Amino acid sequence: MAQHTVESVDTAAHRVTLALEVGMYPIEVLYGAAYVFIDRCFVLLDKDEGQSKGGRYLVHLRGKTDFSEKELLDLSGEFGNELLSQALRRKIVKQNQKIIEEITTQAIAGAAGGTLPTDFLDSSDDGMDFLDDPLGIAVPWEDKFKKKSAEQP
């Protein structure tokens, strides 16, 4: 499957629906990309369990103003670009995490006068990666629910 596909375009409703395979992008990337569009569109994220092995995410973008068919298709293309950009940035930020944190800390400490809150940048000695998710906040509820259902006799 391609990165994402246009599932449907409804010009009367100024809506385009995209589909992407679960697992193609981390869920945070999907959230991040979707968020970028909320000033122009009403965004609904959904999941289609049926067609492929892991299911598909469906992204419904409905324009807040009138969108032509071409504009709706452009919107879907831009969404794909945003997904890729967010995913790559996530990787780069992880790779460069140390230097990013050190420069940021220095810039803020330099500006603030050298005294920072103890929880600054959440860099307390908990041995955690900043992308770690110990509370499972980023885990889709569908996955949590499925797990519990599977455990039940």
Added chain:
Amino acid sequence: MQVSDVISLGRVKADFAMPFNHRVVGQHYLVTNDLGDHLFLTPDELRRLSEGATVPGDGLYERLTAANLIAAKVDVKAQADRWKRKHQYLFYGPTLHAFVLTHRCNHGCQYCHSSIVGMDRTDTDMSIETAERAVDLVFQTTSPGVNIEFQGGEPLANWDVLQHIVEYARQKNALAGKTLSFSLVTNLSLMDDDKLDYLIDRKVQLCTSLDGPEDLHNKIRIYKDGNAHASVVGWMKKINQRYKDMGLDPNLYRVEALPTITKPGLTRWKDIVDQYVEVGCKAIFLRKLDPFGFASRSYKTLGYSMDEFLEFYANAAEYILELNKNGVQVMERHAALMLAKILTDQEPNYLDLRSPGGACVGQIGYAPDGSIYSSDEGRFVASMGDEMFKIGTVNDTYHHLMTNAQTRAMVMAGLNDGQPDCVNCVYKPWCGQQVEYNYKTQGSLQGRMRDSVWCKKHKRVFDWLMARVERADPEEMKIFERWTSTRVLDHYLQDRSALGDNAE
């Protein structure tokens, strides 16, 4: 020129070269490292760098060594110190403090970035109480230098508060001992002799907008009470003459002006530059229309593509270079800032070309109601109804403003090291981003550089500049080097022991 034709991954000697980025410029590969060193290499020289196929005495080895591109030859301690010097801005807080004294304005400029109101709306003026609280915050910055910039609306419309801020800040500085300066961004239409006497006496630097010849300027900068162009040019000449009469060097001391380039100006690059030379300007900052304020609404009539702007820019910049060859000393400011970073070890601390960008830790903006924004652009976004960049108010502590979650997010988002494209870009050591621009144009603080107008503009201006540097003859290099020489404008610095007239 495909890099895959030059570099064979199987033959790369990974530990030979310092990490570098490259890009084809003219007939060469431009190569840079994170320290900002650069070299133009032929394809074969790039191959030899990647394979470590160069030895002392072959010329290339010496050039690579001088440019800190051979890992084993880098003096780590010296280069770490150099990196620190070039990133001195990381070690102190905001230097630029933009005070919006009022939203009132008597002009109706079609592209105005601020939210302006009629001259009767005195309720949009900054009060003395708010002004004093803001000045109190200014003096808490860890920066040894402070510039208080008066903006609007038209800041001269709130003259009493402007004067009060000058006196109050001078008084505070008697204790603080900072390098303090003031600047006033004005359309000059409310200027009179008394105000000018005061501003000159208090060494307030004057900056204005001049979009070009009369027809062009007046078409965009609408002033119903008179001829906007005649007013601004008349005052510029008068003020420049006052500086001259005071014995100040006219090459350094004059009214600074900025044009905003609009669609009608795209073909008028020669007229615009000539106008600046005619009024005695030594620098012209060819500023692209921003997507803020009225400009976002009038973009259909005033806007243009980035390609159109870059064609304009190259024409104007070539013309400026030609004028210099004919003995007329005038520079393009954007090119000059870039050249200072490219050709010297100076860091001009230009907030749009640094990493992290200037939001919050390089500048802050104070609105008349006491709201504080990440920058001038942050308050432009607010004027469009979006308070995304409000980091607090004058009632907050300075420490809170510098360490709160928004500030931290903006600093992190404004780092080149976290951006796809930027991390691999040959211009990375000299470039920067503006989170407000990213947000306004692409919906997130980080944006997407690959299809960002901001990135395209900077990349292409760097391309033009580096292509000119690559093929520059000695006369042209001398001109470029002259553009990078900076002299401190001592006259505008306040005497550290000066007390305002109202000091006790």
